[in-house]
Amino acid sequence: MKYKGKEFExxxxxxxxxxxxxxxxxxxEDLNINSGDNLIVLGNKEEGIRIIVANxxxxxxxxxxxDKKK
Known part of the structure; x- marks a missing residue:
């Protein structure tokens, strides 16, 4: 599936x-998410849910x- 030029599963x-x-x-498998990994779940009524791999x-x-230290 493609959306705004990016591929998504x-x-x-x-x-x-x-x-x-x-x-x-x-x-x-594609995102290398394994048992025990932490995920961040964000959501609001207008945009729905997003899941981000914490790593x-x-x-x-x-x-x-x-970069700020440089």
Whole structure:
């Protein structure tokens, strides 16, 4: 699937009775998401839900902090 020139994988998930979802295997493999990894879940009524792999956010923070030191 392409959106605004970027490629995305998509799939459907069913929400369990306690709010849990299962991320499709192809997406977990593509994004290297493994059991025990931390994900950040953001959401609002206008734009819906976004899930961010916490490791990638931590790596970005390190890049920004290291760049400010220069």
């Amino acid at each position: 998509c799939g459907t998930v069913k929400v369990g009775e306690r709010g849990q979802i299962v991320i499709p295997k192809s997406i977990r 990638s956010l931590e790596e970005l923070a390190q890049i920004v902090l290291n």
